[in-house]
Amino acid sequence: xxxxxxxxxxxxxxxxxxxxxxxxxxxxxxxxxxxxxxxxxxxxxxxxxxxxxxxxxxxxxxxxxxxxxxxxxxxxxxxxxxxxxxxxxxxxxxxxxxxxxxxxxxxxxxxxxxxxxxxxxxxxxxxxxxxxxxxxxxxxxxxxxxxxxxxxxxxx
Amino acid sequence: xxxxxxxxxxxxxxxxxxxxxxxxxxxxxxxxxxxxxxxxxxxxxxxxxxxxxxxxxxxxxxxxxxxxxxxxxxxxxxxxxxxxxxxxxxxxxxxxxxxxxxxxxxxxxxxxxxxxxxxxxxxxxxxxxxxxxxxxxxxxxxxxxxxxxxxxxxxx
Amino acid sequence: xxxxxxxxxxxxxxxxxxxxxxxxxxxxxxxxxxxxxxxxxxxxxxxxxxxxxxxxxxxxxxxxxxxxxxxxxxxxxxxxxxxxxxxxxxxxxxxxxxxxxxxxxxxxxxxxxxxxxxxxxxxxxxxxxxxxxxxxxxxxxxxxxxxxxxxxxxxx
Amino acid sequence: xxxxxxxxxxxxxxxxxxxxxxxxxxxxxxxxxxxxxxxxxxxxxxxxxxxxxxxxxxxxxxxxxxxxxxxxxxxxxxxxxxxxxxxxxxxxxxxxxxxxxxxxxxxxxxxxxxxxxxxxxxxxxxxxxxxxxxxxxxxxxxxxxxxxxxxxxxxx
Numbered sequence: 001x002x003x004x005x006x007x008x009x010x011x012x013x014x015x016x017x018x019x020x021x022x023x024x025x026x027x028x029x030x031x032x033x034x035x036x037x038x039x040x041x042x043x044x045x046x047x048x049x050x051x052x053x054x055x056x057x058x059x060x061x062x063x064x065x066x067x068x069x070x071x072x073x074x075x076x077x078x079x080x081x082x083x084x085x086x087x088x089x090x091x092x093x094x095x096x097x098x099x100x101x102x103x104x105x106x107x108x109x110x111x112x113x114x115x116x117x118x119x120x121x122x123x124x125x126x127x128x129x130x131x132x133x134x135x136x137x138x139x140x141x142x143x144x145x146x147x148x149x150x151x152x153x154x155x156x
Numbered sequence: 157x158x159x160x161x162x163x164x165x166x167x168x169x170x171x172x173x174x175x176x177x178x179x180x181x182x183x184x185x186x187x188x189x190x191x192x193x194x195x196x197x198x199x200x201x202x203x204x205x206x207x208x209x210x211x212x213x214x215x216x217x218x219x220x221x222x223x224x225x226x227x228x229x230x231x232x233x234x235x236x237x238x239x240x241x242x243x244x245x246x247x248x249x250x251x252x253x254x255x256x257x258x259x260x261x262x263x264x265x266x267x268x269x270x271x272x273x274x275x276x277x278x279x280x281x282x283x284x285x286x287x288x289x290x291x292x293x294x295x296x297x298x299x300x301x302x303x304x305x306x307x308x309x310x311x312x
Numbered sequence: 313x314x315x316x317x318x319x320x321x322x323x324x325x326x327x328x329x330x331x332x333x334x335x336x337x338x339x340x341x342x343x344x345x346x347x348x349x350x351x352x353x354x355x356x357x358x359x360x361x362x363x364x365x366x367x368x369x370x371x372x373x374x375x376x377x378x379x380x381x382x383x384x385x386x387x388x389x390x391x392x393x394x395x396x397x398x399x400x401x402x403x404x405x406x407x408x409x410x411x412x413x414x415x416x417x418x419x420x421x422x423x424x425x426x427x428x429x430x431x432x433x434x435x436x437x438x439x440x441x442x443x444x445x446x447x448x449x450x451x452x453x454x455x456x457x458x459x460x461x462x463x464x465x466x467x468x
Numbered sequence: 469x470x471x472x473x474x475x476x477x478x479x480x481x482x483x484x485x486x487x488x489x490x491x492x493x494x495x496x497x498x499x500x501x502x503x504x505x506x507x508x509x510x511x512x513x514x515x516x517x518x519x520x521x522x523x524x525x526x527x528x529x530x531x532x533x534x535x536x537x538x539x540x541x542x543x544x545x546x547x548x549x550x551x552x553x554x555x556x557x558x559x560x561x562x563x564x565x566x567x568x569x570x571x572x573x574x575x576x577x578x579x580x581x582x583x584x585x586x587x588x589x590x591x592x593x594x595x596x597x598x599x600x601x602x603x604x605x606x607x608x609x610x611x612x613x614x615x616x617x618x619x620x621x622x623x624x
Contacts, residue, residue: 146303148303199561248512460622467624
């Protein structure tokens with residue numbers, strides 16, 4: 001863990017809409033900052049009970065040091081996880097960070113999820129100050145492990 | 157948090173006995189490694205329910221990267237927290253790291269606890285590769301915060 | 313608590329649809345059994361993180377002794393909590409008991425919720441063998457308290 | 469579960485000392501009341517992290533309806549779990565109910581533990597209004613299950 005692998009540049013996200021942030025940041029504009037991206041679906045149990053609350057804790061405690069946002073990567077049940085439903089979900093669950101909607105393609109994986117090769121939700125991505133992906137956590141990531149990865153990127 | 161303060165050199169611990177580790181390390185011998193020290197008392201509720209289990213998680217997940225051990229800093233109820241009782245406690249709770257017994261002085265604070273100015277138990281100390289104390293967490297430390305501090309020290 | 317109050321007969325529920333149970337029971341048919349009804353909304357955080365998991369534990373451990381089902385009482389954001397979305401939610405979260413959809417009236421409170429005077433979601437109702445409501449728990453109900461109420465009704 | 473088995477009369481406990489309650493009750497004096505007895509050892513992890521906190525929740529929420537107390541059944545490591553150590557433990561952990569010390573016999577099982585055939589700690593016993601043992605829970609008892617058993621005894 002101390003030496004985090006480098007999964008290469010994240011590039012720009014394909015986002016159809018941002019919720020909760022004007023103006024919408026580009027990854028280029030975030031260069032120089034450590035970024036945490038919580039890829040989730042609003043009706044994914046592991047996202048609702050683990051991933052999103054964990055990202056919210058990260059935002060609460062280290063929002064001064066890193067940028068945290070969500071990425072809504074709908075790859076199933078598209079009809080009931082549209083933007084209108086997502087807005088209600090984010091408001092009801094009081095999600096404290098902005099959320100980008102991964103550009104849908106009608107069926108199957110949305111554009112960013114496919115390009116980054118994400119295997120499912122939740123997936124937590126950490127991006128270093130150079131724009132490179134340095135951590136990909138699928139499913140349950142322990143808080144200590146998340147912290148160590150974040151600390152490694154902040155401190156380097 | 158990203159820039160951890162420097163509380164100065166930890167110096168050598170005054171230890172009357174080590175449990176669970178031959179040979180006993182000195183802080184000088186640990187130079188070059190990141191060290192986590194969980195200062196606790198065996199009959200302190202916050203230590204039993206939070207501090208020691210957290211240190212055990214740290215040891216389990218990052219024992220390759222940092223050195224974790226306990227420091228039994230008995231400052232009250234000395235008669236019932238002696239070494240014999242401590243050995244039973246550590247065995248029953250399956251504490252997975254070695255424990256140093258802070259040198260008692262009959263009454264009041266033991267030698268190391270007083271010299272380091274620890275305010276109570278549990279206190280988690282992180283020591284950097286130079287032997288300097290960089291983190292002092294009294295009471296409940298969040299797992300993410302602990303991880304960030306550890307990661308900062310590992311990565312620097 | 314030992315003497316549970318009697319809130320009067322529950323009467324029949326107004327249900328537009330049942331999910332997960334053929335044939336749909338009526339309250340009259342359930343006479344003679346103790347019944348637990350978890351009134352919830354699929355995008356209500358307290359329902360998702362507390363109420364529904366608790367009802368699932370009750371079903372798992374005492375499904376032989378009492379009848380457990382859900383009641384989807386949508387009183388806000390009707391457009392995104394329709395039956396299609398609910399079916400996805402119940403499947404994804406592996407809800408282990410049948411769910412009745414409280415008959416909607418287009419806007420505001422659905423029929424059963426209004427008739428029973430439910431104050432919000434989650435609300436857990438316990439119905440005794442005579443069809444009388446004996447417990448109404450709004451928000452977080454402790455597991456022990458739920459168990460005591462259930463045990464009181466089972467044992468009487 | 470709804471029909472709780474009857475393990476027979478509890479009889480009188482052999483108690484060398486009571487902590488936290490003058491005057492000490494006898495089981496005969498408690499006839500007519502439902503009684504919960506948490507058999508524990510102060511250095512037993514399952515007791516400290518699960519059994520005693522659960523009994524404390526039971527006392528907090530249903531102390532009006534049932535009598536809760538602890539029974540310190542030391543069957544190992546006698547030298548470090550004596551009464552002096554127990555007093556410190558109970559004070560530090562703020563145990564909210566009285567504790568009876570099961571009469572020791574120097575080595576092995578104490579008198580009451582052996583007579584009742586308790587298999588280990590923690591064991592939660594529920595005694596009905598007639599003085600009969602109706603529930604014996606070894607290890608982790610779920611809160612709902614405990615509540616159902618308590619409710620069954622209260623309601624009958």
